[in-house]
Amino acid sequence: MSSHYGAHEIMELHEVLTDTIDGINQFQLYRPHVKDQQLRSILDKQIQFMTQEYNNLVQAINQRGMGHAVPYRAPRTARPVYGLHQPGSQAPNVSPDEIDDRDIASGMLGCHKASAVMRMMASLECADRELRSMLQQGAINCSEQAYEVWQYMNQKGFYQVPTLQEVTTHTMINTFTTSPQGSMRYQFQ
Numbered sequence: 001m002s003s004h005y006g007a008h009e010i011m012e013l014h015e016v017l018t019d020t021i022d023g024i025n026q027f028q029l030y031r032p033h034v035k036d037q038q039l040r041s042i043l044d045k046q047i048q049f050m051t052q053e054y055n056n057l058v059q060a061i062n063q064r065g066m067g068h069a070v071p072y073r074a075p076r077t078a079r080p081v082y083g084l085h086q087p088g089s090q091a092p093n094v095s096p097d098e099i100d101d102r103d104i105a106s107g108m109l110g111c112h113k114a115s116a117v118m119r120m121m122a123s124l125e126c127a128d129r130e131l132r133s134m135l136q137q138g139a140i141n142c143s144e145q146a147y148e149v150w151q152y153m154n155q156k157g158f159y160q161v162p163t164l165q166e167v168t169t170h171t172m173i174n175t176f177t178t179s180p181q182g183s184m185r186y187q188f189q
Contacts, residue, residue, distance in 0.1 A: 005061070009131060012122035013061060016135065019118055020054045023111050030104045039101050042152060043108065046145050053141060057134060069137030074148035081154055082161045102158040105149055109159075112146035115139075 027047045034040045049072055056070065093099060116139045123135035153159035163169070
């Protein structure tokens with residue numbers, strides 16, 4: 001790695017790259033347990049993308065100025081399903097033999113959520129604009145991958161979205177109003 005990076009950048013990069021390796025390895029451990037073809041397709045696509053993103057970041061830091069961030073393109077499959085529809089009880093599995101598609105999808109979702117936070121935090125410690133941009137895009141990519149998994153879970157009933165009573169939602173939303181400063185025009189000199 002180049003000595004032109006700051007200490008914070010190097011430490012954050014170490015954490016992000018290690019996290020990426022751990023995520024790829026975690027997803028590979030899930031693969032033999034996947035039963036649903038749609039989930040297997042998502043998993044395979046995400047492993048491939050995570051590996052490409054890892055390689056791009058390693059190349060960027062080793063050959064300064066040679067890397068670029070690639071956005072993850074997750075398809076929007078369906079509208080979210082809101083409300084609780086007879087959710088089943090949940091408990092830890094007694095053995096690894098019990099792992100199912102819900103467990104795998106939930107693990108994937110948790111991995112992406114944690115990685116998105118880590119990458120965004122790391123980007124805030126970067127002085128190098130290119131590296132900062134790559135880490136920011138990495139956070140967005142994790143968010144998009146998480147949403148892809150969430151959509152799958154929501155459609156299968158694995159991740160239900162509780163709602164509030166309409167009057168509560170309406171009351172909470174309508175407590176906010178626009179700021180009078182929003183209509184002012186500021187002049188910068």
